[in-house]
Amino acid sequence: METWDALTARRNVRAYTDEPIPAEHLDRILEAARRAPSSRNTQPWDFVVVTEREGLRRLAEVWQGAGHVAHSAATIALVAPARESEGERVQYDLGQVTAHIMLTATDLGIGSGHSAVGDQALARELLGLPEDRVCAYLIALGYPADRPLRPIRNPNRRAFDDVVHRERW
Template sequence: MNVRRRECDGSLGAITARRNIREYTPDPVSDEDLNRIAEAGWRPPSGKNRQRWDFVVVTDRAQLQELSTVWQGAGHIAKAAAVIAFVVPPPEDDRRTRTDHYEIGQATMAMMIAATDLGIGTGHSSIGDEERARAVLGVPDDHTMAYLMGLGYPADRSLKPIRKPNRMPFNEVVHHGHW
């Protein structure tokens, strides 16, 4: 039992340290670290192992600038060292649309935790202008540009566990046995 607890300490530490980063240092993130982060997104479970996702890793400054214009809240993307775009193929049916986005959410969080563990900050963004985002990245027209995730080293302070998170009280959102 103690061995299992120790194995979880690293992930729990990264979970408690993770926060949205919107200001980055100008330092690049290595290809090795970007691939480790992308691998973390490739590993989460997928219903019937469909793996209906693609990830586009972007470090080109001109592309980052263009991607920062696809949503009103994506300005931080231009300042990031890299971006990972989450792409979903055409849905098989309405139910798959929901499960595809759930699975992309799992991949996103896995990447965010992996990045935090490496000291790399992340900040997610929606995509409003899918057509423009697809054009910048060469994504087929029938695919959905789901989200963007900026990556870079935090400009303000390093990623350390947040002792008093600004969250709703735990006992108000966690219910045992019934509501």
């Protein structure tokens, strides 16, 4: 898939087939995440990949909106430093990681859906995180159960001219 096609085809997918993701595709997604830019190249992240069904089922319990994680083929936990002093910078960096993960997955025909993490104690226990780390987000991955990823002709988005301002508002 071309970059533009991946950008226009990406959508949140929260219903997946039972098909596993090949290891080389999962590694490509993780390599894209590793290569994401970060402020001052600090790379403040770590990734925990969960593919075992029971682990995915339990991981879905960390937030009320994470039910799709239980049915994913794999979920990547984005792990960040627990220090609040780095909050905004790290959040921006994690946003870039998320985009890299989701666009690379789309390029491979793999759907993705993000999730917040509310229960840090449970996430820490399930993922074996050290005390100085938190699970910032979950990115569930799997092949879409409803329809394949294809460029969306008419996305449900604000009109271009309503969003884009040139030189001044």
